[in-house]
Amino acid sequence: MRRKKSELTTTVISTRMRLARNLQAYPFPTKLSREQAEEIVVLTRNALARLDSGWTEYDVRAIGKAKAMLLQEQHLISPALVAGRHGGTAFVSADGEVSVMVNEEDHLREQYIVSGFRLDDAYERVCSLDDGLGEQLHFAYDKKLGFLTACPSNVGTGLRASVMMFLPGLERCGGIRALVEKWSECGLTVRGMFGEGTRSEGYRYQISNDKTLGLSEYEILRYMETATIEIAQAEQVERKKMLAEEGYRLKDECLRAYGILTNCGYLRFQEMMDMLTQVKLGVALGFFRLTDDEPYALDLFIDDMRPYSFCVEHDLFGADKAARDVHRAAVMRRVLPRLVVRTD
Amino acid sequence: MRLCFACKKNHPAVSYERKVRGGVEIEHYCLSCYENKFLSIGSDGNEDGKTYEACPYCGMTVAEVKKTALVGCAKCYQTLGLLIVPMVIRMQQNAADVHRGKCAADGEGLQRSNRRKELQTLAFHYKQVGDLVRAKACQEQMEALDRGNAKAGRGR
Ligand SMILES: [Zn+2]
Numbered sequence: 027m028r029r030k031k032s033e034l035t036t037t038v039i040s041t042r043m044r045l046a047r048n049l050q051a052y053p054f055p056t057k058l059s060r061e062q063a064e065e066i067v068v069l070t071r072n073a074l075a076r077l078d079s080g081w082t083e084y085d086v087r088a089i090g091k092a093k094a095m096l097l098q099e100q101h102l103i104s105p106a107l108v109a110g111r112h113g114g115t116a117f118v119s120a121d122g123e124v125s126v127m128v129n130e131e132d133h134l135r136e137q138y139i140v141s142g143f144r145l146d147d148a149y150e151r152v153c154s155l156d157d158g159l160g161e162q163l164h165f166a167y168d169k170k171l172g173f174l175t176a177c178p179s180n181v182g183t184g185l186r187a188s189v190m191m192f193l194p195g196l197e198r199c200g201g202i203r204a205l206v207e208k209w210s211e212c213g214l215t216v217r218g219m220f221g222e223g224t225r226s227e228g229y230r231y232q233i234s235n236d237k238t239l240g241l242s243e244y245e246i247l248r249y250m251e252t253a254t255i256e257i258a259q260a261e262q263v264e265r266k267k268m269l270a271e272e273g274y275r276l277k278d279e280c281l282r283a284y285g286i287l288t289n290c291g292y293l294r295f296q297e298m299m300d301m302l303t304q305v306k307l308g309v310a311l312g313f314f315r316l317t318d319d320e321p322y323a324l325d326l327f328i329d330d331m332r333p334y335s336f337c338v339e340h341d342l343f344g345a346d347k348a349a350r351d352v353h354r355a356a357v358m359r360r361v362l363p364r365l366v367v368r369t370d
Numbered sequence: 371m372r373l374c375f376a377c378k379k380n381h382p383a384v385s386y387e388r389k390v391r392g393g394v395e396i397e398h399y400c401l402s403c404y405e406n407k408f409l410s411i412g413s414d415g416n417e418d419g420k421t422y423e424a425c426p427y428c429g430m431t432v433a434e435v436k437k438t439a440l441v442g443c444a445k446c447y448q449t450l451g452l453l454i455v456p457m458v459i460r461m462q463q464n465a466a467d468v469h470r471g472k473c474a475a476d477g478e479g480l481q482r483s484n485r486r487k488e489l490q491t492l493a494f495h496y497k498q499v500g501d502l503v504r505a506k507a508c509q510e511q512m513e514a515l516d517r518g519n520a521k522a523g524r525g526r
């Protein structure tokens with residue numbers, strides 16, 4: 027298992043769990059009145075406070091666009107929460123890892139996201155939160171259909187488990203379509219990040235369960251585990267082929283990207299993301315190594331460089347675009363060589 | 371001879387078209403399976419088992435559900451069952467499935483007591499913000515629940 031885990035560190039970026047729950051006494055969010063929506067916020071606030079201290083509450087109507095965008099980049103809230111009829115509310119745990127969205131598509135969306143391949147840990151965390159809430163709130167539940175949700179695609183467990191994978195080998199060899207078809211027959215979805223269909227940004231794909239009814243949480247996690255490991259193995263095979271067939275050219279591409287990132291004076295966001303993808307590919311193919319023991323240091327750094335996170339971290343909201351691009355280049359020159367070095 | 375997709379015993383009475391890769395598959399169910407599996411939601415005695423054009427609890431209409439693929443409330447699963455059950459089957463890929471896995475705090479009594487906790491929280495909240503009318507309404511609902519619990523207790 028340990029060996030498998032280490033193979034998975036260059037293919038799995040993060041694991042995410044989400045539980046959808048609704049309160050029996052209220053219509054679902056599309057039919058809620060303003061007062062009912064507020065009552066649900068009061069009930070959730072109260073229930074969470076009894077479980078844990080240190081929850082931070084964000085009313086999306088009150089926090090302003092920049093903060094809302096930042097929370098989205100951190101995957102703590104969704105665009106749908108911001109767009110909701112009455113404006114949703116999010117509660118974020120003291121460690122910033124768990125969030126409960128209130129009045130998104132469902133009354134409650136409990137979710138947890140963590141680096142790496144950690145299906146069981148992630149589920150346990152969100153499940154124990156759910157146990158605590160379930161002792162205080164009257165969830166809409168039916169013996170046959172399980173937890174009732176606004177969209178019938180979530181009934182049953184209400185669980186959406188997902189794993190974010192980095193699949194350059196499979197994307198480059200055109201193997202994604204076959205994956206999508208194979209796993210959709212098993213009730214799993216493979217989709218490219220930031221976009222429907224099978225295209226991806228930065229070779230990133232999300233694997234998640236489609237089916238929520240008729241399988242227990244444990245079974246869903248096992249399916250996900252099997253799929254992730256199989257996909258990771260197929261990816262390793264393709265990476266070896268890539269190295270054998272076009273290793274020199276790929277190495278050159280990755281080194282050039284690294285060279286630009288560590289030597290530029292002006293760096294646009296999209297260019298940075300493209301180049302960082304090349305660097306990440308270089309790490310996956312062994313042209314670079316991480317200096318840190320933390321295997322997800324590069325992914326975490328990429329997250330920190332997202333537009334709103336970057337502006338908050340470096341206090342750049344007042345700055346114009348050119349100043350930000352110059353600053354981005356400076357940060358990149360300073361941080362990247364400390365994080366990632368050539369292996370030769 | 372064709373038999374019910376779920377029980378594989380009775381003759382089918384309801385058919386359902388399921389989109390699959392490269393075409394459409396038709397699944398057939400007997401009425402009792404169809405109802406038994408999906409139309410018995412929230413059977414706490416005050417339901418009449420009918421289906422409607424709009425949900426009498428939340429006002430969600432058939433047309434809205436078709437447009438948004440969202441239901442309006444927990445009761446919609448029953449009141450708009452003829453529409454929603456096939457949606458569940460299509461989205462969940464198998465008609466014979468029923469829920470497995472984690473259960474909600476089980477039993478009517480416990481669920482009622484959770485609603486009572488909710489009302490207590492709300493009564494306290496409304497008192498704090500000075501909305502005594504709503505606080506009183508919550509109080510009354512709590513009392514009604516207590517009367518219901520007492521009745522259920524005697525019934526057993
Ligand atoms: Zn039957």
Ligand SMILES: [Zn+2]
Pocket residue numbers: 425426427428429430441442443444445446447449
């Ligand atoms: Zn309804």
